[in-house]
Amino acid sequence: MRVDLHTHSSASDGTDSPAELVRNAAAAGLDVVALTDHDTVGGYAEATAALAGPEAAGRLTLVTGAELSCRIDGISMHMLAYLFDPAEPELYRERELVRDDRVPRARGMVARLREMGVPVTWEQVARIAGDGSVGRPHIATAMVELGVVDSVSDAFTGEWLANDGRAYVPKHELDPFEAVRLVKGAGGVSVFAHPGAHKRGETVPESVIAELAAAGLDGIEVDHVDHDDATRARLRAFAAAHDLLATGSSDYHGDRKAVRLGDCVTDPEVYREIARRATGAVPISAV
The missing domain is CATH 1.10.150.650 (DNA polymerase; domain 1)
Known part of the structure; x- marks a missing residue:
């Protein structure tokens, strides 16, 4: 089973429409794909409808989710939220x-x-x-x-748009502890996205990630294109030490980035545990 738990469509900053994303995920040989657009669930309906198409029917399971914008101590970070109830009012409002x-x-x-x-x-x-x-x-x-x-x-450099770059402008972002609480309150599962992606800017200290784990964080994204082998090994050991799920995913954005669907994947048992923990929604399959 091949599971990719972090992708983006044109509902946020990907270039594939949600339907194209589903078709391309099936063509890439994925069995499970998560749609995790930035702070929006706008692609859900189209992606779900595409599951019934001939390219994907019976071959692909869709995990609904979102990538939530967060900030702590001046450091920008992203929180992947899976299988939450999109209508839950607190998380919806944020x-x-x-x-x-x-x-x-x-x-x-x-x-x-x-x-x-x-x-x-x-x-x-x-x-x-x-x-x-x-x-x-x-x-x-x-x-x-x-x-x-x-x-x-x-x-995405200090010269231009990177965090605190010359043209950077901040936006409203969640406190990650509040994000964990809201996701859990909406029946979802929270995973810290690419926590070791140093080339994107300053990263959250592991001491804070440990505090997030104690506050209910479910996992961290370990296998990611922005993590080298040493970073992956360190994060995997950290996840084990703090009882966190270790996920892997492509962070696919279509043609906007060189990354392909399935470039990094999640262990099927970890995916099954995410689905087991979630109470807000269930993975969607079309037979």
Whole structure:
């Protein structure tokens, strides 16, 4: 069984529509895929409908989820939330606050880039984002279109859009302890996304992750393209020492990044434990 528990569609900052993501996951030989768009569940209906299509029917199980934007002690981090009840009011309200802040934040970054001489426009960024939840990757794509940087990844530096970069603008973000509480209250399972991705900026100390584990965090993402072998070994040992589930996933964004579906995967037993713990929703299959 091949399980990929971290992917994005055009409902946030991926380039595949939710239906395309489902079809591409089946074509990649995955058995289980999680749709974890940033702070939104907007892709659920389309992805679920696509499970009945000939490319995926009987071959793929969909795990619904989201990647929640969090911050602690000035450090930005992401929390993967799986199989929660999307209608639960507390978590719904926080997701809406984060999502609603994305537009003014993106406009602020466009304004800063223009002050720096980059001729990006809000209309260009809005076109790239489409109906998705606008974010930094859409601005980075605009910079690629203008020839300012060669790739989306090249825009995520201190020179441009990285955390505390020259054009960076913060947004409303959850306290991770509150995120763990809200996800659990909505019947979901929480996993700290790419905790050792140092190239993205400052990372959360392991002492804080230990406190999150004591507060109910379910797991950490260990096998991720932004983690080298030494980091994966260290995180796996940390997970074992703190009774945390160790997951793996691609963090797929379609054509926006070079990562492919299934580049990293989760142990099937870990996936089954996530499904067992969840009470807000169940994995969806179409036969």
